Amino acid sequence: MALDATTRTETDSLGSMEIPADAYWGIHTARALENFPISMRPISVYRDLVNGLAMVKQASARANLEIGVLDAERADLIDRAAQRVIDYTSKHYATGSTEETKVLRRRMIQAGIYDPQAVGYFFLGRAGLAVVLATLAFFFLPMEHGTTQYWLLTGLAGLVGYLGPSLYLDNRIGTRKAEHRTGFPDFMDLLVVCADAGLSMEASLDRVGRELGDSYPSLTANIHMACLEIRAGRTMSEALEHLGDRLGIEEARSFSTLIQQSEELGSSITDALRVYSEDMRHKRLSRAEEKAYSLPAKLSVP
Numbered sequence: 658m659a660l661d662a663t664t665r666t667e668t669d670s671l672g673s674m675e676i677p678a679d680a681y682w683g684i685h686t687a688r689a690l691e692n693f694p695i696s697m698r699p700i701s702v703y704r705d706l707v708n709g710l711a712m713v714k715q716a717s718a719r720a721n722l723e724i725g726v727l728d729a730e731r732a733d734l735i736d737r738a739a740q741r742v743i744d745y746t747s748k749h750y751a752t753g754s755t756e757e758t759k760v761l762r763r764r765m766i767q768a769g770i771y772d773p774q775a776v777g778y779f780f781l782g783r784a785g786l787a788v789v790l791a792t793l794a795f796f797f798l799p800m801e802h803g804t805t806q807y808w809l810l811t812g813l814a815g816l817v818g819y820l821g822p823s824l825y826l827d828n829r830i831g832t833r834k835a836e837h838r839t840g841f842p843d844f845m846d847l848l849v850v851c852a853d854a855g856l857s858m859e860a861s862l863d864r865v866g867r868e869l870g871d872s873y874p875s876l877t878a879n880i881h882m883a884c885l886e887i888r889a890g891r892t893m894s895e896a897l898e899h900l901g902d903r904l905g906i907e908e909a910r911s912f913s914t915l916i917q918q919s920e921e922l923g924s925s926i927t928d929a930l931r932v933y934s935e936d937m938r939h940k941r942l943s944r945a946e947e948k949a950y951s952l953p954a955k956l957s958v959p
Contacts, residue, residue, distance in 0.1 A: 681738055693889050707746045715739035767905040768829040769875060783822045791815030830905065833875045837904045840873035842937035844880075845912070849934045852927040858916070859887050879903045894920065908937060 664675040667684035674684050700707060718735035721727035727735075758776055765775045772778070794814035800807050847868055851861035866880035879900055886896040894917040901910035912933065919929045 681742065693885070704746050708743055711739045711742040711746070715743075763902065764826055764830060766903055767833065768826050769833060769878070779822055779826075783819055786821055787815045787818035790818035834905050836873055836875050837879075837906050838908065839941075840869060840876045841904075841906065841908045841912075842934070842941045843872070844869060844876065845930065845934035845937045849927070849930050852930055858893055858926065859884065862887075876904070908940075 663678055665678050666673055667676050667687075668674075669684050669688070671688070674687050676683060676687055715736055718727060718732045718739070722729060722732035761776050761779065765771075765779070791811055791814050794811040798807060798810055800810075844865060847865040848861050851864055852858075856864065862880055863884050866877050866884065869880070870877045882903070883896045883900040886899060887893060891899075894913065897913035897916055898910075901913045915929055915933055916926065918924075919926045
């Protein structure tokens with residue numbers, strides 16, 4: 658490789674790839690980034706994990722140097738590279754998430770916002786919108802400056818700007834939850850059909866997700882992510898538990914618990930799905946009847 662080359666060529670059992678010449682990672686990491694973009698969260702979120710991996714690499718190099726397996730030049734290069742990773746992550750990576758940040762990230766996922774930087778943008782947008790609206794009210798309110806009403810309206814404008822992003826997020830979550838709750842009985846019915854046809858649970862999820870794509874796009878996207886998690890190595894119970902968290906409805910969490918208990922107890926998953934599907938249909942019918950019975954009372958209000 659030339660000294661001024663910007664990339665280096667690495668090879669594995671699948672072939673060759675060009676890797677940036679100054680990158681500490683190799684072809685396996687490049688393939689993982691290319692083929693498995695599942696979590697939508699960068700590794701910088703897990704600073705302790707990165708530090709731990711670098712420390713293990715550093716300790717291994719030092720140990721191999723002591724027993725004579727690794728020559729001094731290579732051991733020194735690995736040692737210094739690992740130390741640079743440790744120093745960089747300690748300085749630039751996140752130190753951990755507060756409880757408020759974790760809750761907000763969960764709400765972002767339920768709203769369908771998977772950008773790993775979304776939490777930071779949310780806080781920035783909330784503060785910026787509050788300042789902008791308060792400033793506009795300060796300069797353009799059509800009343801005398803300095804009065805109690807003037808300052809009250811200026812503060813109210815800032816409060817609206819501060820609460821606006823949260824209200825938008827709540828509305829988006831509510832809209833998606835309504836879609837998930839409406840589509841979940843259909844999802845269960847199709848799962849029963851696939852199970853009766855002899856498909857495995859993973860194949861059934863994939864098939865049902867493709868069938869529901871036009872009617873329930875948000876539900877379909879979350880089902881697809883669950884299938885990707887299973888293919889990446891997560892157990893069925895874990896993937897369905899994460900699916901329930903993303904959907905944000907009790908029916909999905911109960912479905913995850915149902916599958917987990919069926920696997921642990923060795924009972925028929927098909928029979929469990931059929932019973933749960935009937936229960937979902939009854940719940941949807943009950944909600945429709947509840948809305949119908951409440952309609953006359955709503956129409957009587959002027």
